[in-house]
Amino acid sequence: MRYGIGYQAVAKIESLNGGMALDERLPFDGFDAGGVGRSVAALPMPETPTFLSRLRPRFQIHVFDQVPSTNQTLWDMVDAKAGTVAIAHRQTAGKGQRGKQWISPPGGVYLSLMLEPDWPADQSAQLTLCTAWGIVSQFRHLGIPADIKWPNDIVVAGRKLGGILSESKLDQGIITRAVIGVGINVHNPVPATGITWQDLTQTNDNYSASPLKKVAAAVLLGIWRGVFYRNYTDGKTFIDAYQSLLTNLNMPVILEGQTLKVVGVTETGHLTLKLASQDSALTGQPIDQLVHIKSGEFSLGYPQTTTS
Known part of the structure; x- marks a missing residue:
């Protein structure tokens, strides 16, 4: 697994396929690479396991007004390496599991992180497992009572808060590159089966970039923490930790x-x-x-x- 230790963010706001008008962008002032990067540096991390709480990852963050898909945006970046992040204010063709579209209106967090795991191909599913474990652990540390719904959903009280889509590229049976895509409902509209960060925190500031920055930072730290933890523990120990957060047990x-x-x-x-x-x-x-x-x-x- 290749990753950086330390802190770095590239302050870059871009637009693909045409940007939103300025008045549409105003609610996102501050939800940019610099804002997310500062949140990554400041956000508290769980104390267990102890060695992870003392480390911070390095990310290269790119924030876009609009893209078809943050996963595809990263794959299209020829120079993207481990730690490169694509965040969009909205997606027009967001990807879900089994070919479904992830509806991505403004107000949610839609991001993808590039990894270079060097894991065997038969461990590809563990990218989703460790991502889910890491994000849910980080959310719980922030007071959000999240659980994991197999295989790739983050839920609270049975309602969907977010989802995960991991994609991998192989070379001779080794996962050389992977993109982890995550969508989290913050203050965007959701169906009856969904729930938002705003619902859970009882905030009424619908247009503040603050929760978006905080949630994006929590997701990035969660992915990194989950992958790092899985990389440095045995399979049974990790699966036991994952199952402790699984809402489906005994169902x-x-x-x-x-x-x-x-x-x-x-x-x-x-x-x-x-x-x-x-x-x-x-x-x-x-x-x-x-x-x-x-x-x-x-x-x-x-x-x-x-x-x-």
């Missing part, structure tokens, strides 16, 4: 007409379900059968909500 799910229970996640990112069945011919006792589900093969979904 019943229906799969092919059978009721199963979520019991964990494997190191390869598969959801583990348990089916208790009876085989009296053999033992007369229940037998635990484990079922492993890949991301994309099954969706845990969100409860349907109604409004009066």
